[in-house]
Amino acid sequence: MASSFLYNRMDCISKFKLGFLIVLGLSMGCKQEAHEPVRSQKKVWFKALHQSGDLVEYRHELTLYTDSTFVYDSKEKDHGHSKYEKFEGIAFIQNDTLHFSRNDMNGAGSKAVLKNGMLEFANGTNSFRLEVVENHTPLKSVINLRNHPDYALFTYYPSKKRDRNTPYDLSPAEFEKVRELIHCVFEEQKANLKSNQDYIKQLIPYRNKKGELEVRVNMFCNDKLDPNGFKYRTILMNDGGKCNVTFVVIFKSNYYVDFSVAGEA
Structure with a gap:
């Protein structure tokens, strides 16, 4: 009887130990699965591109991610020479401005504002622009130029x-008003101009010393070798015939002045 009792007791203890080990193993497996780290993948938050050039090719690409990191790639290609640079850092948004942890990316400082589909770097001496191609940030453009690919605002x-003129940002309604007046210029200056679709238009709005709104308009023939170059920088040309046209739109008089073709009034 004693041996039978001892055997049953040992058998019970063995079963208890086995059950305890199974439960312990399951609980340890559950804990390991529950505490497995979840890795969040950063996504593109903002992307802008500068791609221009004929004799010298320029390509700058800025990518800002959701974890506030950014990558800025630049490439400049000349005859038989190429220069590649890559910049990385941190960026943050304050009001309407993007601030970057680096100021050596394009020679125009570490701050940029979003204007009319372009990201504009400026440090008081130099400026540099990239076209926005993807944007999930709170920053938005006042004027959308995607429907007007022949226009650029500067x-x-x-x-x-001693220049007493001051910068000004056009509203969408004011932009449409400028486009209407440009149409009038083509109607009145038919003998001096090509067709509207043959030109790209650069608009530079400002207020004069009296506070009146004016817009400098530069028009140049389409450049097949560098079709996007006019978006990034204002064009200066001394000649060009009908491919070099300038005038100033005056909002107060609802008209235009200082019309000239190829530098000749």
């Missing part, structure tokens, strides 16, 4: 120390 920068 910030006014005083050319002289």
